[in-house]
Amino acid sequence: MSIDSKNIESSLQETRKFAPPADFAANANISSEAQYQAMWQKAKDDPAGFWGELASENLRWSKRWDSVMDQSMPETRWFNGGKINACDNCVDRHAESWRRNKAAIIWEGEPGDTRVLTYQDLHRETSKFANVLKRLGVRSGDRVTLYMPLIPELAIAMLACARLGATHSIIFGGFSSDAVADRNNDAQAKVVVTADAGWRRGKEVLLKQAVDESLAKSPTVEKVVVVRRAGIPVHMATDRDYWWHDLMSDVSSDCECEPVDAEHPLFILYTSGSTGKPKGVLHTTGGYLLGTMMSSRWVFDLKEEDTYWCTADIGWITGHSYVVYGPLANGSTVVMYEGAPNWPHEGRFWEIIEKYRVSIFYTAPTAIRAFIKWGDHWPAKYDLSSLRLLGSVGEPINPEAWMWYHKVIGAERCPIVDTWWQTETGAIMVSPLPGITATKPGSCTQPLPGVVPDIVDQQGNSLPANQGGLLVMRQSWPSMLRTLYGDHDRFKETYFSTIPGCYFAGDGARRDEDGYIWVMGRVDDVLNVAGHRLSTMEVESALVAHPQVAEAAVVGFPHDIKGEGICCFVTTKSGEGNESLERDLIQHVRKHIGALATPDKIKFAAALPKTRSGKIMRRLLRDIAAGRESAGDTTTLEDYSVLAKLRENDEG
Numbered sequence: 001m002s003i004d005s006k007n008i009e010s011s012l013q014e015t016r017k018f019a020p021p022a023d024f025a026a027n028a029n030i031s032s033e034a035q036y037q038a039m040w041q042k043a044k045d046d047p048a049g050f051w052g053e054l055a056s057e058n059l060r061w062s063k064r065w066d067s068v069m070d071q072s073m074p075e076t077r078w079f080n081g082g083k084i085n086a087c088d089n090c091v092d093r094h095a096e097s098w099r100r101n102k103a104a105i106i107w108e109g110e111p112g113d114t115r116v117l118t119y120q121d122l123h124r125e126t127s128k129f130a131n132v133l134k135r136l137g138v139r140s141g142d143r144v145t146l147y148m149p150l151i152p153e154l155a156i157a158m159l160a161c162a163r164l165g166a167t168h169s170i171i172f173g174g175f176s177s178d179a180v181a182d183r184n185n186d187a188q189a190k191v192v193v194t195a196d197a198g199w200r201r202g203k204e205v206l207l208k209q210a211v212d213e214s215l216a217k218s219p220t221v222e223k224v225v226v227v228r229r230a231g232i233p234v235h236m237a238t239d240r241d242y243w244w245h246d247l248m249s250d251v252s253s254d255c256e257c258e259p260v261d262a263e264h265p266l267f268i269l270y271t272s273g274s275t276g277k278p279k280g281v282l283h284t285t286g287g288y289l290l291g292t293m294m295s296s297r298w299v300f301d302l303k304e305e306d307t308y309w310c311t312a313d314i315g316w317i318t319g320h321s322y323v324v325y326g327p328l329a330n331g332s333t334v335v336m337y338e339g340a341p342n343w344p345h346e347g348r349f350w351e352i353i354e355k356y357r358v359s360i361f362y363t364a365p366t367a368i369r370a371f372i373k374w375g376d377h378w379p380a381k382y383d384l385s386s387l388r389l390l391g392s393v394g395e396p397i398n399p400e401a402w403m404w405y406h407k408v409i410g411a412e413r414c415p416i417v418d419t420w421w422q423t424e425t426g427a428i429m430v431s432p433l434p435g436i437t438a439t440k441p442g443s444c445t446q447p448l449p450g451v452v453p454d455i456v457d458q459q460g461n462s463l464p465a466n467q468g469g470l471l472v473m474r475q476s477w478p479s480m481l482r483t484l485y486g487d488h489d490r491f492k493e494t495y496f497s498t499i500p501g502c503y504f505a506g507d508g509a510r511r512d513e514d515g516y517i518w519v520m521g522r523v524d525d526v527l528n529v530a531g532h533r534l535s536t537m538e539v540e541s542a543l544v545a546h547p548q549v550a551e552a553a554v555v556g557f558p559h560d561i562k563g564e565g566i567c568c569f570v571t572t573k574s575g576e577g578n579e580s581l582e583r584d585l586i587q588h589v590r591k592h593i594g595a596l597a598t599p600d601k602i603k604f605a606a607a608l609p610k611t612r613s614g615k616i617m618r619r620l621l622r623d624i625a626a627g628r629e630s631a632g633d634t635t636t637l638e639d640y641s642v643l644a645k646l647r648e649n650d651e652g
């Protein structure tokens with residue numbers, strides 16, 4: 001991987017520091033610095049002892065493991081020989097306990113309809129749906145695609161897959177039919193579970209229609225299950241498509257959990273890398289479950305009586321780990337909201353917090369920036385006094401957004417946990433512990449126990465304080481991805497070849513004089529648009545697939561709300577571009593990837609700036625997209641007039 005230093009230089013100077021409130025600290029799950037230090041040191045020096053104890057105390061195993069941890073990265077295995085079931089741990093053991101009538105999921109639909117599922121309800125529904133899947137021919141090890149709105153059936157379907165040992169592959173509802181087909185094919189999915197449509201800002205998102213289109217190109221899919229969510233008419237193919245409610249109406253609610261190996265694949269989740277083809281990140285069962293469970297308890301300070309709300313869609317890793325597996329493994333009460341934060345009004349999130357008296361709220365900087373724009377009068381209308389902890393995830397949070405979150409939402413009494421992690425890490429890696437860490441706005445602070453990060457130069461040497469470098473992990477952790485589905489070589493190459501012996505997944509960071517980590521963003525060709533990863537190559541491939549496009553280069557630029565916007569430089573075959581082609585190209589990218597990849601700017605260019613060896617100089621394009629002067633070296637540029645023309649066009 002070639003690494004560009006676009007983000008390595010950091011000029012952020014932030015000196016504010018916020019100690020945890022005394023009453024919070026007194027009751028926190030991790031309540032002293034000494035306790036944290038002892039845990040961190042033990043996990044580093046004796047990972048098998050540390051994680052083995054936690055696994056025995058906190059998870060229910062059908063068979064104990066032979067060894068806690070085998071081999072070093074990249075071929076790590078955790079709890080080898082152990083047998084466990086994720087659904088048993090997230091549902092059954094709570095349904096068997098006093099928690100049986102505790103709310104597991106409190107769900108609110110965008111139109112305002114609500115549902116509450118207790119652990120007992122969740123047990124019955126997952127058992128029934130597992131029987132449905134069995135009836136459709138799904139067996140342990142088969143892949144099931146879930147392409148659904150944020151409705152309880154999505155959590156039920158995930159847990160039902162886990163119950164059988166089937167591997168789920170969830171595709172966010174904002175992806176297009178082409179993206180669904182690619183993922184179905186890569187995973188060789190046997191069954192797809194979807195809905196007629198989901199709700200987003202009062203409009204239907206036509207999921208079943210997208211599945212129909214995708215199936216023409218995904219031959220492995222045999223059956224489709226459709227939840228009736230929006231009540232719109234959809235095409236139902238005979239002997240292929242079935243309504244969820246029909247299948248569930250006459251199926252038994254008895255279905256034992258299938259004990260699987262700790263290293264059995266729990267799910268595949270596709271994410272963007274620096275090349276065009278999405279990567280099927282594969283997580284296994286035992287280590288992932290332990291990692292998400294313990295990090296939920298440490299970072300969110302989860303208590304039995306909390307009402308916890310993570311606003312992420314389950315289609316992303318944040319939803320997998322911190323809407324479903326982590327909190328449910330802890331027997332928590334989780335709020336789920338189907339729709340947009342500004343529908344039907346900009347106070348919807350605060351209304352939900354007031355309505356359910358949410359105590360822990362976990363959202364993304366892109367949402368926080370939108371809240372700021374909508375105005376303080378929205379949160380001011382609602383009673384947010386139930387909140388005791390706030391979280392942030394997905395991208396670096398700007399200190400000003402952090403301060404707003406702290407003051408306006410947290411009333412200066414709620415600690416903020418800025419959690420750094422990735423699809424690949426499965427669980428939170430670097431984050432404040434809310435009872436002990438003095439937070440600094442914009443820093444994700446310190447590693448959790450079991451996480452051994454370092455900041456290194458390109459040769460792998462540790463860097464001193466305040467010098468930007470690559471953020472790597474020196475030691476394996478239980479919830480680490482195990483492979484990229486069907487491409488183990490790409491897995492080794494992507495994560496373990498840049499800095500031998502270390503895991504590296506693309507972020508630049510620095511450590512300050514207190515040892516706090518400041519993540520500066522991606523150093524590869526991955527964009528972070530509204531907290532979601534998109535590869536520039538993916539967007540470029542989509543553009544080049546258009547018959548009128550000759551060449552395209554895609555770069556990010558600073559965007560007030562989304563963090564990064566998508567700017568596409570396009571040369572056409574005819575040499576010309578106009579507004580109608582621009583609209584056409586935007587639609588074209590949406591069709592190939594999905595609405596989340598919608599370009600913000602299309603710039604037609606007669607030529608792109610290249611080096612003499614023909615490499616596009618993205619650094620220059622990034623400067624143009626951001627409206628900056630180019631500071632760095634341009635001596636390798638082949639044709640200077642190209643740059644001048646691009647700038648002229650930009651001004652024109």
Ligand code: PRX
Pocket residue numbers: 271317318392393394395396397418419420421422423424444505506507519520521522528531532533
């Ligand atoms: O660049 C980092 C950024 O998001 C990337 C991971 O994206 P994804 O796999 O989609 O997972 C997002 C949710 C975990 C990282 O490589 N990122 C995530 N959280 C933070 C962050 N950057 C800075 N601070 C964070 N708290």
